Amino acid sequence: MADLDLQRKMVSPKLHVTIPEPCKLSSVSSPISSSSSAACSAYELYLRLPELRNLWSSLYFPHWISEPVLKPALQALEITFRLILTVASDTRPYINRREWIRRLDSLTTSQIKIVAAICGDEDNYEENVSAAPVSNGWSSLSLLSEIATCRTSESVGQKILSTIENEMRWCKYTLGLGEPNLAGKPYLQYDAVCLPEELHSLKNNPYADHIENQENQMLYTSHQILESWIYVSVNLLYRIESRIEEGKFEKASSDVYLLERIWKLLSEIEDLHILMDPEDFLKVKKQLQIKSTFPNDAFCFRSKGLVEMAKMSKELRQKVPAVLEVEVDPTGGPRLQEAAMKLYSRKTEYEKIHLLQGMQAVESAAKRFFFGYQKLVAAMIGNAEANANRTVANHESYDSLTQVFMEPPYYPSLDAAKTFLGEFWSQL
Amino acid sequence: MFGSTLDSSRGNSAASGQLLTPTRFVWPYGGRRVFLSGSFTRWTEHVPMSPLEGCPTVFQVICNLTPGYHQYKFFVDGEWRHDEHQPFVSGNGGVVNTIFITGPDMVPAGFSPETLGRSNMDVDDVFLRTADPSQEAVPRMSGVDLELSRHRISVLLSTRTAYELLPESGKVIALDVNLPVKQAFHILYEQGIPLAPLWDFGKGQFVGVLGPLDFILILRELGTHGSNLTEEELETHTIAAWKEGKAHISRQYDGSGRPYPRPLVQVGPYDNLKDVALKILQNKVAAVPVIYSSLQDGSYPQLLHLASLSGILKCICRYFRHSSSSLPILQQPICSIPLGTWVPRIGESSSKPLATLRPHASLGSALALLVQAEVSSIPVVDDNDSLIDIYSRSDITALAKDKAYAQIHLDDMTVHQALQLGQDASPPYGIFNGQRCHMCLRSDSLVKVMERLANPGVRRLVIVEAGSKRVEGIISLSDVFQFLLGL
Structure with a gap:
């Protein structure tokens, strides 16, 4: 939602027009498309994404295959610690501190679960275990130790430490953030992987000095978490594609379910907005010049990363023929559908079933994200500006967000396979 | 399944109590955005179609249709189009594709890949010739019904044995391999049977089958000049000798170069009918002898019957006669x-x-x-x-x-x-x-x-x-x- 048209970057609405003539039906060629480049770069500058991107992508351990996925995930976690401290030190008496802490605790837990799943996935492949950089020492730079000792946040800090202890149970190493480590496992070189110092040098947003509004920091930090996870997902998507190409369907399916969880996590991050003070939020929105300039331009489409993630998630469907090991019939015959029906009913290649189910789970999680996002925006800025009140009344002018979650199934053949399999059993 | 009374377990019955049939619609000619609209959406709703996984030019959607005659058309990038390879009619509102969904006792239609080529053309023809298309609409089969029917037949045949093909009383004729060919054919002719299994006394087992193809080959051989088989020789030529000679000839006619002699194709009385049918089809024979041997090693075999596809089909027809x-x-x-x-x-x-x-x-x-x-x-x-x-x-x-x-x-x-x-x-x-x-x-x-x-x-x-x-x-x-x- 932190999408901005800063005054100096103001662009005329003409730039947003993607298709000149709105025909009788909806007009946008691909439902998922980025906002204008000016709006996108304003968004990038505000979140200091170019600098963050350097941190996400600086890989120091070339033999460790999880690094491209795990590094930005740990960085997202570290930024969450910073958000906890921001909330804990917020001076406004009227904020819903209890709910904030509850939500942030839950958000941290979800992230640790995903981190543990990435590390645990690594454990399955013996050859890589040695590649994860481990040592005997704790992290000295993570903000978690500060949270766990600070008077206002001590209890949530302790809770997070025990969450790490619990969630990392199935991994061969642990994070080394001060958790008890009763199993005496080696510690990940957290500071070398996550680079907390560099990360926290990006703590202040470019307008921190001239915008007097504490929601500005909340908005800024939560979007940094969001973008970090988006970066994780894009790398994960590349990994899914190559694993499918290599025929490693079981590994690909475990990644696909991770991706589904990240889509849900993104919704959880976006939902933090609801805890912001309504008036302060609308004020910061004015101060940052966030507004929708065109009906077909949802704020979230200013994140190029999100657009890419959504597109790549959708394009996973191109891998279905490879998974089913059949070629598509260009004349329209139901070859894929029949292959899927056979796969489902024979139950021999179950890792493929898991993978295809996971892909459909990603579709529904992605669509759910955009649906939830639209409802959230409406709750924050009102239906009129969110364009949300038009979805039912005017069927033919869906905004871009509605088009995304109203899109027809990404997997028509799997969809049909289930319809006809259901039909088969209902008639038998 | 489709009963005259509504089966409540059928999940997709509409609120009105009508049976709905999932039907697959395909637009295989590309486009950026493709919608389906038709009489079943009262031409007001446009159902978005999805590009197929791995093939962005083929669009597909599944719609639940009520039994009856439906018209539809595709809306491709702002333009109304119909598919000339699917049944269509010209009406007042232009050309529309048509589909007929049959009622409870009949069969819903879908675009089955097998039928896309030939029979679609036929269906078009029917539509073009008639004034009222709904009268002559030819229902096409859906993949589900086909699978369902095949499944039921497969279950039936797998649970029945060749034993059930045996008539209550009947005779089976076997020929001794040492019989002269000529005599063998007279026996076949007089008995009115097209083929007979061959019995080899020496080996104490059935070794093959003599049928019309043998006779055809013999006649052609007789007709060939320079053949070493003469009419006179037929009198003395035994079946065994002919079969040996056939091994040579069959290589000439039979381009497949099938190795000969092949072992006798036979079944036992406890083989299931599906295996029997598969054996007949795979070996391209008209009938297989049903041979029973009480001993493990297959010695002292008894010829029980000649099983043919016709007998198995009779069994299927009998079974489904009252539950079509x-x-x-x-x-x-x-x-x-x-x-x-x-x-x-x-x-x-x-x-x-x-x-x-x-x-x-x-x-x-x-x-x-x-x-x-x-x-x-x-x-x-x-x-x-x-x-x-x-x-x-x-x-x-x-x-x-x-x-x-x-x-x-x-x-x-x-x-x-x-x-x-x-x-x-x-x-x-x-x-x-x-x-x-x-x-x-x-x-x-x-x-x-x-x-x-x-x-x-x-x-x-x-x-x-x-x-x-x-x-x-x-x-x-x-x-x-x-x-x-x-x-």
Whole structure:
């Protein structure tokens, strides 16, 4: 939602027009498309994404295959610690501190679960275990130790430490953030992987000095978490594609379910907005010049990363023929559908079933994200500006967000396979 | 499944209590955004279609349709289009595609890949010729119904054994391999049977089958100049010696270079009917001997029966006679299912050409076709392609009468004359209801075709055009089984 048209970057609405003539039906060629480049770069500058991107992508351990996925995930976690401290030190008496802490605790837990799943996935492949950089020492730079000792946040800090202890149970190493480590496992070189110092040098947003509004920091930090996870997902998507190409369907399916969880996590991050003070939020929105300039331009489409993630998630469907090991019939015959029906009913290649189910789970999680996002925006800025009140009344002018979650199934053949399999059993 | 009363377990019944049939719609001609609209959405709602996984030019959507006649059209990038390869009609509102969804006892339609080529063209034809399309709409089969029916048949055949094919009383004739060939054919002719298993006393087992193909090959061999097999030799030539010689000849005719001799194809009484049918189909034989041996090593075998597809089909027909709705494809007209060999239409290429003969063609050419085309019969047609008669492999035994084969020359005798000979002889088999040629129409239902084919002696039906008797195709017993078993 932190999408901005800063005054100096103001662009005329003409730039947003993607298709000149709105025909009788909806007009946008691909439902998922980025906002204008000016709006996108304003968004990038505000979140200091170019600098963050350097941190996400600086890989120091070339033999460790999880690094491209795990590094930005740990960085997202570290930024969450910073958000906890921001909330804990917020001076406004009227904020819903209890709910904030509850939500942030839950958000941290979800992230640790995903981190543990990435590390645990690594454990399955013996050859890589040695590649994860481990040592005997704790992290000295993570903000978690500060949270766990600070008077206002001590209890949530302790809770997070025990969450790490619990969630990392199935991994061969642990994070080394001060958790008890009763199993005496080696510690990940957290500071070398996550680079907390560099990360926290990006703590202040470019307008921190001239915008007097504490929601500005909340908005800024939560979007940094969001973008970090988006970066994780894009790398994960590349990994899914190559694993499918290599025929490693079981590994690909475990990644696909991770991706589904990240889509849900993104919704959880976006939902933090609801805890912001309504008036302060609308004020910061004015101060940052966030507004929708065109009906077909949802704020979230200013994140190029999100657009890419959504597109790549959708394009996973191109891998279905490879998974089913059949070629598509260009004349329209139901070859894929029949292959899927056979796969489902024979139950021999179950890792493929898991993978295809996971892909459909990603579709529904992605669509759910955009649906939830639209409802959230409406709750924050009102239906009129969110364009949300038009979805039912005017069927033919869906905004871009509605088009995304109203899109027809990404997997028509799997969809049909289930319809006809259901039909088969209902008639038998 | 589809009962006359509404089955509450059927998940997709509409609120109104009407049965809905999921139907697949395809637009395989590309576009950026494709929608489906039709009478079933009252032409107001446009259902977005999804590009197929891995093929962005094919768009698909599944809609639940009520039974009846529906019209539809595609909205492709702002333009209304219809698909010329799907049934269509021209109406007041322009050209629209059409689909007919059948009611509870009939079969819903879908775009089955097998039917897309040929039968769609036929369906178009029907639509173009009639004023009221809903009267003549030919239902097409959905993949589900096909799978469902195949599943049920497969279950039935897997649970029945060859034992059930045995008649309450009957006789089986086996020939000794040391019998002279000539005598063997006279026996076949007199007994009115097309083939007989061969018994080898020396080995104490059944070693093969003597059938019409043997006779055809012998006649052709006799006709060949310079053959070392002469008419006189037939008197002394034993079956065993012939079979040995055939191994040599068959390599000439049989391009497949099938190794010979092959072991006898046989089944036991406890084999299930599905295996029996598969064995018959895979070995391309007319019948398999059912042989029982009480001993483990298979010695002292007893010949119980000759199992043919016709007997198995009879079993299927008997079983489903009173529950035809549980096999939805049974009501399907044969022209809408990929069954049999059809005369290709103009502009259409067909993988299996349909061979026909004129009555004045020589018997020699007829026999050559029977052997080379690996078919068991050839329709005999006049100059207008209207069916006159049919010449089958088994008709060859008619020549055994009065040693006719000894006097004739294959290239001098016409098919017509050979058939005349057969009619005079009129052996008891191969004729059912006094009819030699069994016909059906393209609009006949599968169940009707199956019931006719289940009659003994009827091995194939010629599909003819109503009125003109023009040959449109042919459906054999093995075609039906290949379709029912999904081979």
